[in-house]
Amino acid sequence: MSKKFNIxxxxxTGAVGIEMIKTLEHRQFPTKNLKLLASKRSIGKxxxxxxxxxxxxxxxxxxxxxxxxxxxSAGGSRSKEFAPSAVKSGAVVIDNSSAFxxxxxxxxxxxxxxPEAVKRHQGIIANPNCTTIILLVVLKPLYDIxxxxxxxxxxxxxxxxxxxxxxxxLSMQTxxxxxxxxxxxxxxxxxxxxxxxxxxxxxxxxGYCEEEQKMINESRKILNxxxxxxxxxxxxxxxLRAHAESVVxxxxxxxxxxxxxKILSAAPGVKIVDDRSNNxxxxxxxxxxxxxxxxxxxxxxxxxxxGLSFFICGDQLLKGAALNAVQIAELL
Amino acid sequence: MSKKFNIxxxxxTGAVGIEMIKTLEHRQFPTKNLKLLASKRSIGKxxxxxxxxxxxxxxxxxxxxxxxxxxxSAGGSRSKEFAPSAVKSGAVVIDNSSAFxxxxxxxxxxxxxxPEAVKRHQGIIANPNCTTIILLVVLKPLYDIxxxxxxxxxxxxxxxxxxxxxxxxLSMQTxxxxxxxxxxxxxxxxxxxxxxxxxxxxxxxxGYCEEEQKMINESRKILNxxxxxxxxxxxxxxxLRAHAESVVxxxxxxxxxxxxxKILSAAPGVKIVDDRSNNxxxxxxxxxxxxxxxxxxxxxxxxxxxGLSFFICGDQLLKGAALNAVQIAELL
Numbered sequence: 001m002s003k004k005f006n007i008x009x010x011x012x013t014g015a016v017g018i019e020m021i022k023t024l025e026h027r028q029f030p031t032k033n034l035k036l037l038a039s040k041r042s043i044g045k046x047x048x049x050x051x052x053x054x055x056x057x058x059x060x061x062x063x064x065x066x067x068x069x070x071x072x073s074a075g076g077s078r079s080k081e082f083a084p085s086a087v088k089s090g091a092v093v094i095d096n097s098s099a100f101x102x103x104x105x106x107x108x109x110x111x112x113x114x115p116e117a118v119k120r121h122q123g124i125i126a127n128p129n130c131t132t133i134i135l136l137v138v139l140k141p142l143y144d145i146x147x148x149x150x151x152x153x154x155x156x157x158x159x160x161x162x163x164x165x166x167x168x169x170l171s172m173q174t175x176x177x178x179x180x181x182x183x184x185x186x187x188x189x190x191x192x193x194x195x196x197x198x199x200x201x202x203x204x205x206x207g208y209c210e211e212e213q214k215m216i217n218e219s220r221k222i223l224n225x226x227x228x229x230x231x232x233x234x235x236x237x238x239x240l241r242a243h244a245e246s247v248v249x250x251x252x253x254x255x256x257x258x259x260x261x262k263i264l265s266a267a268p269g270v271k272i273v274d275d276r277s278n279n280x281x282x283x284x285x286x287x288x289x290x291x292x293x294x295x296x297x298x299x300x301x302x303x304x305x306x307g308l309s310f311f312i313c314g315d316q317l318l319k320g321a322a323l324n325a326v327q328i329a330e331l332l
Numbered sequence: 333m334s335k336k337f338n339i340x341x342x343x344x345t346g347a348v349g350i351e352m353i354k355t356l357e358h359r360q361f362p363t364k365n366l367k368l369l370a371s372k373r374s375i376g377k378x379x380x381x382x383x384x385x386x387x388x389x390x391x392x393x394x395x396x397x398x399x400x401x402x403x404x405s406a407g408g409s410r411s412k413e414f415a416p417s418a419v420k421s422g423a424v425v426i427d428n429s430s431a432f433x434x435x436x437x438x439x440x441x442x443x444x445x446x447p448e449a450v451k452r453h454q455g456i457i458a459n460p461n462c463t464t465i466i467l468l469v470v471l472k473p474l475y476d477i478x479x480x481x482x483x484x485x486x487x488x489x490x491x492x493x494x495x496x497x498x499x500x501x502l503s504m505q506t507x508x509x510x511x512x513x514x515x516x517x518x519x520x521x522x523x524x525x526x527x528x529x530x531x532x533x534x535x536x537x538x539g540y541c542e543e544e545q546k547m548i549n550e551s552r553k554i555l556n557x558x559x560x561x562x563x564x565x566x567x568x569x570x571x572l573r574a575h576a577e578s579v580v581x582x583x584x585x586x587x588x589x590x591x592x593x594k595i596l597s598a599a600p601g602v603k604i605v606d607d608r609s610n611n612x613x614x615x616x617x618x619x620x621x622x623x624x625x626x627x628x629x630x631x632x633x634x635x636x637x638x639g640l641s642f643f644i645c646g647d648q649l650l651k652g653a654a655l656n657a658v659q660i661a662e663l664l
Contacts, residue, residue: 230634
């Protein structure tokens with residue numbers, strides 16, 4: 001691939017934006033020019049890319065002239081406002097927000113799962129929710145050998161999913177608890193230090209929150225299986241940047257632990273961490289900064305004759321967001 | 333009840349032992365004399381009970397003369413060594429360790445669930461594992477209206493379950509991470525600060541760890557239902573003293589959310605915390621020091637036509653251990 005691309009990152013100063021820059025660099029993406037876009041208050045600041053200091057510009061409707069690929073991670077409302085302008089300027093938008101994910105004309109892509117969907121794009125490609133990406137990277141190879149009919153998943157989600165400010169709040173609040181001083185509770189509605197709580201997104205009439213409904217809808221769309229049954233419970237835990245998920249699946253044909261291990265050991269983007277004798281399994285601190293999704297505790301679901309159970313961990317900022325977006329760009 | 337009892341606490345200086353003393357006081361248990369027993373290194377220290385300073389004595393085979401009820405929380409090996417001596421001295425032993433739980437002659441009791449089992453005791457009554465107690469307090473009333481056939485549960489277990497030293501390690505290690513200094517990893521095999529990991533108990537051949545196998549075996553024994561199917565995943569999280577559990581159940585007859593709410597709102601030891609409009613659900617910091625088990629996120633399992641899903645939180649040291657033991661003593 002000798003062609004080089006003009007790339008823009010909208011939301012370059014956010015937690016995911018920063019990782020997008022690092023990921024482009026790390027994966028030696030064929031970048032001609034990199035344009036960093038953010039809100040007014042960051043204009044004039046610089047961020048390093050490939051040995052250069054790049055001056056941050058204001059995200060605007062005119063920002064996308066000459067841009068080939070625009071990576072958006074500036075929140076849903078900014079995506080809705082500016083992505084159409086980027087498309088009009090001729091850029092392909094890869095959007096990390098939930099703004100367009102369920103739009104019929106917008107492919108929702110995990111490169112290890114449904115790379116072929118990229119071809120259908122009409123200017124915008126959506127990056128799925130972090131919890132969905134991390135889950136599906138592990139589930140897809142198992143789905144391919146025997147259709148998965150039901151998923152029961154409980155998440156252990158890090159602060160990074162709520163942005164850089166939330167990560168800072170976890171650190172600061174933790175210090176405050178240890179020093180017995182007054183707590184700053186701002187980025188989250190509840191204390192996050194030494195605490196956990198149900199994901200603070202809107203609760204729908206059926207009792208599921210928006211984060212859980214995203215996992216259901218997005219998994220069905222990505223796997224192209226509307227009959228897939230999913231029961232998610234999404235919980236925020238006092239972890240900085242990697243998500244974990246405890247998963248039970250039921251399949252049409254019972255897949256053995258041995259078969260699952262064999263399939264997963266050859267699966268792209270997956271690393272088996274399942275050392276029973278040393279009690280070593282996937283942990284957030286081990287996947288921080290890593291591209292793979294770790295899976296372990298792979299065992300029969302002893303409560304069912306169709307099930308498997310396992311525990312997964314993935315870096316929310318990388319595979320859950322920035323890396324997946326750059327991988328989509330690579331498909332282009 | 334005008335009769336007063338001579339009580340001994342074996343393991344009085346541990347995290348659970350301390351809570352046992354507080355719980356006896358708080359519930360105004362009819363105590364004549366309280367004897368505090370611990371290992372050699374604590375002899376001569378004092379702990380306050382009901383306005384008195386009680387001098388700690390060494391746990392020994394002769395410690396139980398005149399004792400009516402002996403609360404043991406000094407680990408399984410000490411229970412095995414000293415509980416028979418206590419029984420020989422005429423005491424009833426309420427044992428918080430796993431040493432006798434599965435013995436046929438030893439009742440395993442959660443007072444809200446199977447108080448009648450206490451009568452069968454032959455000197456020893458066992459206190460179940462903390463995760464089992466907290467789960468069953470919520471499940472029993474639902475089981476009574478429609479038999480539960482399957483439970484899928486993922487836990488979020490606090491450091492307190494591994495004792496006072498583990499709680500101190502979580503606090504200390506968290507400071508060390510924030511100060512970027514070297515970590516003390518001693519009470520747990522892995523970093524616990526800003527991390528989580530699979531419960532560090534022995535993994536059996538079927539891939540389940542001892543903590544998970546306890547939940548299966550103990551739940552079946554307490555509910556007297558060997559056909560109950562349970563798939564547990566037990567995870568340690570950086571929380572100080574309350575456990576949380578994400579639970580999906582299947583029942584013979586589908587129980588509606590309304591019915592479940594009605595039953596649980598009248599259930600002993602249970603508090604419904606399920607404020608969807610304010611996104612307020614059970615949280616560890618809210619149940620610290622509380623006697624009740626909080627349950628919320630009560631909703632249909634959308635992946636099944638027989639299921640319900642909910643999220644529970646309970647103080648591991650109280651309902652998960654000390655309180656349950658004192659409640660058993662009250663039954664006597």
